[in-house]
Amino acid sequence: xxxxxxxxxxxxxxxxxxxxxxxxxxxxxxxxxxxxxxxxxxxxxxxxxxxxxxxxxxxxxxxxxxxxxxxxxxxxxxxxxxxxxxxxxxxxxxxxxxxxxxxxxxxxxxxxxxxxxxxxxxxxxxxxxxxxxxxxxxxxxxxxx
Amino acid sequence: xxxxxxxxxxxxxxxxxxxxxxxxxxxxxxxxxxxxxxxxxxxxxxxxxxxxxxxxxxxxxxxxxxxxxxxxxxxxxxxxxxxxxxxxxxxxxxxxxxxxxxxxxxxxx
Numbered sequence: 033x034x035x036x037x038x039x040x041x042x043x044x045x046x047x048x049x050x051x052x053x054x055x056x057x058x059x060x061x062x063x064x065x066x067x068x069x070x071x072x073x074x075x076x077x078x079x080x081x082x083x084x085x086x087x088x089x090x091x092x093x094x095x096x097x098x099x100x101x102x103x104x105x106x107x108x109x110x111x112x113x114x115x116x117x118x119x120x121x122x123x124x125x126x127x128x129x130x131x132x133x134x135x136x137x138x139x140x141x142x143x144x145x146x147x148x149x150x151x152x153x154x155x156x157x158x159x160x161x162x163x164x165x166x167x168x169x170x171x172x173x174x175x176x177x
Numbered sequence: 178x179x180x181x182x183x184x185x186x187x188x189x190x191x192x193x194x195x196x197x198x199x200x201x202x203x204x205x206x207x208x209x210x211x212x213x214x215x216x217x218x219x220x221x222x223x224x225x226x227x228x229x230x231x232x233x234x235x236x237x238x239x240x241x242x243x244x245x246x247x248x249x250x251x252x253x254x255x256x257x258x259x260x261x262x263x264x265x266x267x268x269x270x271x272x273x274x275x276x277x278x279x280x281x282x283x284x285x286x
Binding site: 087089092140144 | 179180182183185186195196234250251252254267269270
C-alpha cells in the first residue's frame with residue numbers, strides 16, 4: 033500500500049473521529065498517519081460505493097478490490113467502519129469479521145442490523161485500549177489504570 | 178432477496194445459499210415462480226427476467242410491469258423502468274438467461 037507522502041489538509045470525506053483516537057498519546061507525525069488512514073479509507077470507500085452501488089448481492093459487492101484493500105488497512109480502519117455502520121452503511125460486517133478474526137464478537141444473536149451495529153460498537157468500545165495499531169514505534173499508548 | 182450473509186437477509190429456506198443463477202431460480206420457484214419461455218406480457222401473471230453473468234452467477238432480475246415496461250432495482254441506486262431487457266445488460270449484470278412467471282396475487286384492499 034502506498035500512502036501519500038504529503039498529507040492533505042482537508043479530508044476527502046470527513047468522518048467523525050472515534051473516541052479512541054483521542055485516547056492515545058501521539059505526536060504530530062502520528063497524527064498525520066492517522067489522518068492518512070482516515071483519508072485513505074474515505075477514498076477507498078467512496079470509490080467502492082460508486083463501483084458497486086448498482087449491485088444488490090453482498091457477496092458480489094465485497095469482492096471488489098477496494099473493499100479488499102480496506103480490509104488490508106486492518107485494525108487502523110475499524111473505528112471508521114463502525115462509524116460508517118452507525119450512519120447506516122450496511123456492508124462492513126464481512127470486513128470487520130475478516131479484520132477481527134478470532135477476536136470478533138459473537139454477533140450470531142443479532143437478528144437485525146441495529147442489533148449487529150450495537151454488538152460491534154460495544155465490542156470496539158471494550159477493546160479500544162487493547163487494539164493494535166500499525167503505527168511506527170514512536171506511538172505510545174495510554175497507561176492502563 | 179439475496180443469499181444470507183447476515184441474519185436479516187431474506188432468502189427462501191431450501192434454496193442453495195450461493196450466488197449461482199440456478200440458486201436464484203430455485204429461490205424464485207420457492208416463491209411461486211415457474212420457468213416460462215418468453216418475456217411477453219400475460220394478464221394475471223407476474224413475470225420476471227433473470228440475468229446471469231459470464232461466469233454463471235446471478236446478475237440481476239427485472240420485473241414486467243402491467244404497462245409492458247420492465248422495472249429494475251439498481252442495487253443501492255434508484256429504481257428505473259426500461260423498454261427492453263438489453264438496456265440494463267452490463268458485465269456486472271450479465272445477460273438475460275431465464276424468464277419466470279407466477280399468478281398475480283391480488284393486493285389486499
